[in-house]
Amino acid sequence: MSGPFVAILMGSESDLPVMQGASDVLAGLGVRCEMKITSAHRTPAATQQYISDAESRGCALFIAGAGLAAHLAGAVAAHTLKPVIGVPIDSGPMQGMDSLLSTVQMPAGIPVATVAIGKTGAKNAGYLAAQILALQDPALAQRVRAEREQKAASVQAQDRALQESRK
Ligand code: RP5
Numbered sequence: 146m147s148g149p150f151v152a153i154l155m156g157s158e159s160d161l162p163v164m165q166g167a168s169d170v171l172a173g174l175g176v177r178c179e180m181k182i183t184s185a186h187r188t189p190a191a192t193q194q195y196i197s198d199a200e201s202r203g204c205a206l207f208i209a210g211a212g213l214a215a216h217l218a219g220a221v222a223a224h225t226l227k228p229v230i231g232v233p234i235d236s237g238p239m240q241g242m243d244s245l246l247s248t249v250q251m252p253a254g255i256p257v258a259t260v261a262i263g264k265t266g267a268k269n270a271g272y273l274a275a276q277i278l279a280l281q282d283p284a285l286a287q288r289v290r291a292e293r294e295q296k297a298a299s300v301q302a303q304d305r306a307l308q309e310s311r312k
Contacts, residue, residue, distance in 0.1 A: 149204070151204070151274045153179070153181070159212075160236065163234050165267075166264050167270045181195055183195050186214070205278060206277060208274055209230070211244060211247075212243075213236060213247075218248050219251055233259065233263075235262050240262075260273065276289060
């Protein structure tokens with residue numbers, strides 16, 4: 146695989162089971178990505194260094210997931226003009242509402258495209274990243290479309306089975 150890649154950042158190893166969903170979606174769509182554990186609070190300088198290094202190697206877009214006072218996506222957005230997608234992680238006692246508000250409430254001019262809390266959000270971060278890259282990549286757009294058609298066929302098959310079971 147070549148071409149631009151997506152950088153998936155997370156604040157802690159404990160976020161990996163959630164953020165793996167973004168990586169799996171991108172892999173399934175043939176989009177190159179790398180994963181990095183780096184924290185807005187615990188390793189701020191290393192986070193900044195990683196962003197500029199990733200950009201210099203062809204990173205087109207960042208996905209950042211964090212829990213609690215989740216500033217990672219915002220911190221990434223402060224250091225890049227590439228699109229940033231934020232994933233609020235449900236790692237604390239507030240079940241991700243803390244992370245959601247910390248991630249989504251960015252000041253004007255420094256946007257973070259925030260997805261849903263937790264595993265569904267991480268998967269959607271992968272799909273959204275692929276759709277953004279597909280704007281410049283017709284083959285990728287076709288793969289995204291094909292997956293949607295597959296999902297639609299699966300729902301229709303489920304309904305056929307339901308109707309059959311009720312006869
Ligand atoms: C955040 O604090 C991380 O993103 C993680 O979701 C949460 C807890 O981190 P650990 O204490 O598990 O390392 O910075």
